[in-house]
Each structure stands twice: as C-alpha cells, then as structure tokens.
Amino acid sequence: MSETASTHEVLRSHIEELWAGRDGLSASDPEVTATIHEAIDLLDRGVVRVAEPDGAGGVVVNEWLKLSILLLFQQAEMATIELGPFEFADKIPLKTGWIDRKVRVVPGAQARWGSYQGPGVVMMPSYTNIGAWVGDNTMVDTWATVGSCAQIGRNVHLSGGVGIGGVLEPPNASPVVIGDDCLIGSRCIVAEGARVGDGVVLGAGSVLTGSIPVIDAETGDELSRGVVPDWCVAVQASRSRTFGGGEYGLPCVLVLKWLDPDERHEKSTLNGILRTHGVAT
Numbered sequence: 001m002s003e004t005a006s007t008h009e010v011l012r013s014h015i016e017e018l019w020a021g022r023d024g025l026s027a028s029d030p031e032v033t034a035t036i037h038e039a040i041d042l043l044d045r046g047v048v049r050v051a052e053p054d055g056a057g058g059v060v061v062n063e064w065l066k067l068s069i070l071l072l073f074q075q076a077e078m079a080t081i082e083l084g085p086f087e088f089a090d091k092i093p094l095k096t097g098w099i100d101r102k103v104r105v106v107p108g109a110q111a112r113w114g115s116y117q118g119p120g121v122v123m124m125p126s127y128t129n130i131g132a133w134v135g136d137n138t139m140v141d142t143w144a145t146v147g148s149c150a151q152i153g154r155n156v157h158l159s160g161g162v163g164i165g166g167v168l169e170p171p172n173a174s175p176v177v178i179g180d181d182c183l184i185g186s187r188c189i190v191a192e193g194a195r196v197g198d199g200v201v202l203g204a205g206s207v208l209t210g211s212i213p214v215i216d217a218e219t220g221d222e223l224s225r226g227v228v229p230d231w232c233v234a235v236q237a238s239r240s241r242t243f244g245g246g247e248y249g250l251p252c253v254l255v256l257k258w259l260d261p262d263e264r265h266e267k268s269t270l271n272g273i274l275r276t277h278g279v280a281t
Contacts, residue, residue, distance in 0.1 A: 008048065012064040015039055019067045027075050036075060039068035043131060044095070046116035050131045050149040051175050057227075059174045059195065066149065066171040069114065069131050092130055109140070118154065126158075129166050135180065147191075153180035153198070165191025165209075179230065181261075194226040199259060202228065203235035206253055213252040215239070223255065231259040 014035050018025065025032055042048045043065060050069075051061045076091035083094065095111045098104070103117045108125030111117060115128045118136035128134065128146040135154035140146060144158045147166020158164065162184050167173045174193040178184065182196055185204035192209040196202060208214075210226035214234070228234050233256045238249030 008042075011035070011039055011042075015064045015068050015071070018071055022071065022074060025071075025075060027077060033075060036068055036071050039065060040072055040114040040130075043068075043114045043133075044116060046118065046133065049116075049133045049151065051151055051177065052133075053177060053179075059177055061172055061174055063171040066131070066168055069148070070168060070171070072114070072130075115146075124160075131168070131175075132166070147176065149175040151175060151177045153178055153182060155180055156182045156184070158184050159186040159188070159204070161187040163187075163189045163191070165189070165194075167193065192226070194228075196228045197230035197232075199231040199261060200228050201233045201259075202253075203233070206234065206236040207251055208253055213239070215252050215254050217254050217256050228253060229255070231261065233257045233259065 018032060018035065043050070048062065048065060050065045051059050054060045073091060078089055078091055081088040081090060081093060093113045095113050095115065101117065102119035104122045106124050109123035111123065111128040112130040114130035115132040117123070117128070117134045120137035121134050121140070123140045124142040126140045126142065126144045128140065129148040131149035132146045132152070134140065134146060134152045135156065137154060138152055138156040140158050141162070142160045144160065144162040146152060146158070146164045148168050150164045150166055152158065152164065156178055164176050164178070167175050176190050176193060177195045178190065179196055179198035179200065181199045183201045184190065184196070185202055185206065187204055188202050188206045190196060190208045192211070194208045194210050194212070196208070208226060208228065212226055214223045214225070214228055215221065216223055223229060234253050235256060237252050237254035239252050240247055241250050
C-alpha cells in the first residue's frame, strides 16, 4: 500500500469512528472539525471521489466519504457568506480560486466546497453540490444542477436546465454517474442512481431514474433498468401497459441508434437522427 493510500485508510478509520459516535460529538471540538475538513478537502481537490466506475459496468461507492459529508452538515454552524454584493446564509462555504483551478465560472454559477471541477470545466449560471465530481473540459450549462455526490465524466455537455439528482443517504446508495463524451439534452432529468455510459446522446426532456426501462428500438428488448449503455442515441418514450382501469403509456428511454466513437462529433448526423424521430437535443 502506498503512503498516500495508507494515509487515506487512517483518515477513513477516523471518519468511521466519528460516525459511530456522532451523537456525542461537540461542534466546538477542533480535532473533530480538522478530521472532517481533511476528508472534505480531498474531495474538493479531486484526490478522492465519492463514487467511480469499477471498470466492469458497476459503481464503487466510497461510503466513508459520504459519512464525512454528513458529519460536516452535523458539525458545521450557520454563517453569513458575502461575495461582492451577494449575501448567503449556509453551513458550507462556496468554492473560490477558480483561475488557479483553470475553471471558467460565469457570474451566477455556484459550487460548494467539497465538489470537484477539473481543468477546462465551464460553469454557466448553475449549481454544483458538495461531493460532486465534474471531469475535465465539461460544460455545465445555464440553470443545470449537479446534485450531491453525482459523478460527471470528461468532455460532457450538460445542456440548459439539466437536473442531475443527488444522493447522500443511505451512505451505500449509488449516485448518478455520467460517462465521458456525453451530450445530455436540455431539460433532461437523471436521478436515483441512474447511469449513462460513455459517448451517449440523451435527447432533450428525457427522464432517467433507476427504475426506468431502457429499450432497444430495433429489437424491443429491455436492455436495463436505469442504465443507458455506451455509445448510443437515446430519447424519452413510452410503452403501453394495460391495467384494470385501462391502457396507459408508461415512461421509458428508447435507444434509437448505436454509435461509433467518431460519430459523436458529427452533429449534423446526430441532428438528422433526432429529427427523423421528432426529437431534439
């Protein structure tokens, strides 16, 4: 085990001990505060992540980092935060030092301390919550929200109004994971631990949760619940189901086309695919 890994294991042990005795903690204990802040600072710098792909289609959740966030909420006290003419009242400070981080932040964008943004990230007026991880060169567009602990890949475009759900409890719950090189269309909602693979184009207005069926349009096969596979174009759809009270359309996500890696750059091709089916990005 490397020295860094060993240091993290020691910190993990301390956080788990604090969590076990959380009912007896004092907000004024400097050692407790320092331990929690050490873990949150690792998240803030992207040294560690709340969750990450395991390379086999699943997600590894680092529960102790979620516990550190929950402990921070418990221990931190409300304070006034002043930024220029704006005033906020919160327990968690907003991030600063964006130029040194090589991140572009348009006025109106906010990100909490304990979230990470890689070099080249652009944040239009938007909100990113604690524990989130946003990969290099990703665009968080106007009024998009990145919820607590959500994991967003590199070279992703979260279009205007996209809602990426967050999750803190229970600590072992998987957050939303968006792969690299994705385009998430305007007003999409991705929540409840749903996952979007690499290279996916998700059409505007799509709703994907952990229980939403993902269906192959060519075969009618249900591919998954809540997981859009790599390199495809997928859109919001519905499928008919019969109940005692009648026949109703229940939501699903429909995979319209499988992509080669280079196709994600051919916007005219993608727009043609979507126009054919009457949807947009």
